[in-house]
């Protein structure tokens with residue numbers, strides 16, 4: 062587990078002073094930033110940043126790659142994690158001096174949490190992993206950083222890259238449980254739903270996943286159960302659509318399941334009899350829910366003919382006027398488009 | 406209706422002018438993308454139509470000089486670097502760049518647009534070098550890296566390569582088919598596009614994908630009817646009840662996605678499906694008291710969200726009665742959604758960036 066310290070932008074420089082005042086750096090000629098034109102949007106650099114980048118430009122000119130370059134680039138990165146040249150030079154230095162990469166990864170555990178939203182932190186980590194080729198401990202690290210920010214785009218992309226790049230059965234083995242745990246915390250986390258889709262349908266076939274009929278049934282059951290916990294969850298409804306689209310299955314396949322969610326009153330008579338195929342809306346859910354109405358309308362539209370279009374249009378009309386007014390123009394567009402198909 | 410707020414145009418212009426004159430040390434993170442920030446500021450003034458009135462010829466001339474100073478040449482060709490953040494005093498005149506101070510493809514795109522806004526004649530543009538630079542950024546899988554040789558790649562850089570080729574009116578530097586295949590590999594089941602293959606659908610990269618597919622000259626339609634419908638559906642579903650757009654399913658609305666989603670819908674010919682009044686109301690609430698537009702109500706403004714909000718407002722208006730006291734404040738010139746610039750600026754770029762073809 063990485064230490065989840067708060068952002069530590071303070072650098073070693075606080076303790077050791079500016080590079081310009083340190084004896085062991087006196088052999089390096091600092092080079093100022095060179096700018097002739099009147100600068101647009103100049104930054105008032107802190108003394109610390111100016112000092113470190115002056116020495117960095119000096120180091121780049123001589124091409125030195127040494128242990129102390131790691132210290133210098135770390136100083137810069139802590140002051141400006143988006144300084145991609147410092148990252149690039151650091152990476153090359155690590156390789157040149159054969160630095161222990163497990164130490165580097167430890168440092169990255171800390172920096173990743175401080176600078177979660179910075180692309181470079183994750184990019185650097187990828188580069189390191191392509192050398193260490195030891196992806197297994199990364200899964201726990203990623204899970205821990207998702208505790209800080211459960212929808213962080215870089216973090217999720219890194220997990221997807223890691224799985225696809227190493228494509229190791231042991232790595233994949235725990236992914237569905239992992240998604241389960243993430244959705245248990247927040248069933249509306251679209252990143253987790255997306256990840257599930259990636260694992261099940263995008264990443265190729267793996268052991269135990271070859272029986273596609275069984276996998277589809279499992280996924281349909283999974284998403285239906287989740288919808289029956291929180292009905293108006295667009296991420297789950299998109300996942301349901303995704304399963305059917307990806308496998309070229311008609312939406313009618315889940316019509317019986319969808320209907321009660323698109324009805325305005327809950328049928329309480331059958332709730333004692335739990336139908337696993339068609340779990341009912343949660344008690345007290347606000348019904349009908351917009352994604353279900355939309356889904357049912359899609360079924361009717363597909364059915365076609367005057368009757369299908371009429372039924373679909375009624376549903377779209379209810380979305381436009383009552384249940385999803387922000388998209389009124391979209392629902393009216395759907396009505397117009399569908400009507401055209403029967404007027405020809 | 407009578408109480409629809411005004412757009413504080415003067416305040417937003419002032420915010421951008423302030424940033425152009427100086428940034429506090431808390432903004433050190435833009436050191437390696439300063440040219441983009443300058444573009445958002447100059448671009449905001451352009452969208453507001455106040456560049457001539459709020460800046461002097463000397464200001465504009467000095468910005469042009471600064472942007473040109475970022476054009477740099479070397480072994481991977483020519484383009485623009487983000488700022489002199491890695492530039493040391495040269496040892497000899499005309500020295501080539503180092504591997505750590507190369508042109509950057511996103512900065513090159515923003516540099517060309519900035520110069521077009523400033524109505525530069527592009528006589529100093531190294532066109533053969535620029536083509537060489539773009540070529541050196543394309544990778545095996547069709548995507549483009551930010552700087553030559555880097556592994557840092559995603560859809561944003563591909564869009565920049567396409568936009569530059571479009572402005573140059575020269576697509577010879579890139580392998581279009583491989584690039585288009587890369588875009589397709591970023592498509593998600595939701596109908597949007599992620600930043601890289603397998604990634605979650607996201608509004609910014611969806612704009613990037615859709616705009617790229619429509620920038621490239623080709624005869625066939627870039628999307629199947631079913632794909633287009635699904636993308637439109639996903640985009641309109643990202644309009645939140647607040648009127649603003651969110652970037653991903655279930656996230657909070659953010660001003661910049663009003664542009665990314667709004668522009669993607671306009672490109673798809675589905676602009677009319679946006680609830681324009683609610684969208685502008687959301688952006689009105691994102692205005693900061695002392696100028697500038699923030700990502701959400703109550704947040705602090707920045708040039709990026711200011712520019713993209715104004716670009717969104719160039720496409721979507723609150724449709725107020727002409728005599729409404731706020732109506733004039735919401736009026737904008739039309740925008741070219743493909744290059745993301747005021748139409749007149751885009752035309753200038755398309756006319757002058759190619760130079761005189763022999």
Ligand SMILES: [Zn+2]
Nearest residue numbers: 659660661700
């Ligand atoms: Zn934003």
